[in-house]
Amino acid sequence: MILAAILAGGTGTRFGSASMPKQFLELGSKPILVHTVEKFLVHPAVEHVAVLTPRAWLSHSESILAAACGADAAVTVLEGGETRNGTLRRALDFVEERFGKEQAHTLLTHDAVRPFVTHRIISDNIEAAQTHGACDTVIAATDTIVESEDGRFISSIPERRRMFQGQTPQSFDAKKLRRLMDSLSPAEETALTDACKIFALRGEPVALVNGETNNIKITYPYDLQVAQTLLGD
Numbered sequence: 181m182i183l184a185a186i187l188a189g190g191t192g193t194r195f196g197s198a199s200m201p202k203q204f205l206e207l208g209s210k211p212i213l214v215h216t217v218e219k220f221l222v223h224p225a226v227e228h229v230a231v232l233t234p235r236a237w238l239s240h241s242e243s244i245l246a247a248a249c250g251a252d253a254a255v256t257v258l259e260g261g262e263t264r265n266g267t268l269r270r271a272l273d274f275v276e277e278r279f280g281k282e283q284a285h286t287l288l289t290h291d292a293v294r295p296f297v298t299h300r301i302i303s304d305n306i307e308a309a310q311t312h313g314a315c316d317t318v319i320a321a322t323d324t325i326v327e328s329e330d331g332r333f334i335s336s337i338p339e340r341r342r343m344f345q346g347q348t349p350q351s352f353d354a355k356k357l358r359r360l361m362d363s364l365s366p367a368e369e370t371a372l373t374d375a376c377k378i379f380a381l382r383g384e385p386v387a388l389v390n391g392e393t394n395n396i397k398i399t400y401p402y403d404l405q406v407a408q409t410l411l412g413d
Contacts, residue, residue, distance in 0.1 A: 181227050181285045182306055184220040184349075185271035188213055188233040188241065188292035189260025201237065202398055203292040204244070208411045212398060213241065214248045215295035221249060223302050226288070229253075230274050232260035232267045233292075264373055265361070272358050285354035286310055289375060293398040294348055296410060302349065304389045309351035312387040316376045318344035319391045347391040350375050360384065 188203045203213040213231070220226045233241045241257045249255060258274055260267040268289065275285050286309050290297060301317055308315035321343035329335040352375070360378050361369075372378055376386045398404050 181279050181283060182225050182288070183275055183279070183285060183354075184226050184229045184288045184290060185268070185275075186213070186217055186220070186229060186231045186290055186292050187260070187264065187267055187271075188231055188237075189264070189267045201234065202404075203233075204237065204240065205404065207295060207398075207404070207407055210248055211244055212295050212407075213292050214244060216290065216292050216297070217245060217249065217255060219295070219297050219299075220288070220290070220302065221253060221255070223299060225306055226302070227254065228279075229255045230271055231255060231257045231292070232271055233257060235259045265369055265375075268357075268375055269361065272354060272361070275354055276358075286351065287354045287357065288349045288351040290349040291397055294395055295398070295407065296392070296394045296396060297349065298392060298395070301389065301391060301395065305349045305351040308387040308389050309353060312385055313353045313356050314351070314376060314379045314384065315387040315389050316350050317347040317389045317391040317395070319347065319393060319395075321345055344388065346374070346376075347395050347397070349389075352379075356384070 204211050207215055217229055217231060220229050231241055238257055238259060245255050245257065258270060261270050275287060279285060286306060288305055305315055305317065321340055324340055325338055325343045326334055327336045327338065360382050363382065379386045394410055396403060396406060398407055
């Protein structure tokens with residue numbers, strides 16, 4: 181089975197919105213979260229979408245998604261975890277409990293605030309995850325990347341041709357993801373905030389899927405202005 185987990189557990193502290201998390205802010209005529217969920221619902225290969233959101237926003241999430249997508253849409257709203265890894269574990273728990281622990285599942289994980297993910301990116305993620313077990317959506321770095329160990333002086337400047345900027349989706353064979361997550365020590369799990377890095381840490385391959393420059397993450401108020409322009413409203 182092919183499922184998507186929309187990670188909407190953030191509270192938007194970097195965005196600076198005191199009224200609500202950024203995923204619920206309006207983009208054009210509907211909330212950012214709705215735009216994102218709809219991209220996966222309309223993809224013919226995606227069979228179910230789980231939305232993981234803060235506890236205080238569960239009812240609000242259910243309400244806006246039911247209004248936009250229909251009460252019978254293949255969407256389930258769940259409470260997210262305290263961390264991104266915790267939210268990912270809850271997504272895996274849902275998949276196993278609802279659709280069977282022994283079944284083969286492909287899980288696409290995506291930021292709720294990346295509303296411009298394309299049909300092509302989703303399709304490529306499904307193919308890469310099913311072929312390789314894991315994949316990450318990336319775009320080639322256009323700026324020189326500077327590394328600093330102390331935040332004050334340059335430690336190294338990697339070759340730009342080898343550098344990529346990570347986006348989402350990040351997609352996985354759900355059984356393999358569970359096995360690798362369960363192998364992490366508490367210290368490793370605390371330090372790892374990226375699911376693909378779990379695979380890299382265990383020496384497992386992670387395929388690259390070409391992203392899009394328009395597949396932006398809405399993190400700051402300026403990003404929302406850019407998103408409005410991309411939407412054309």
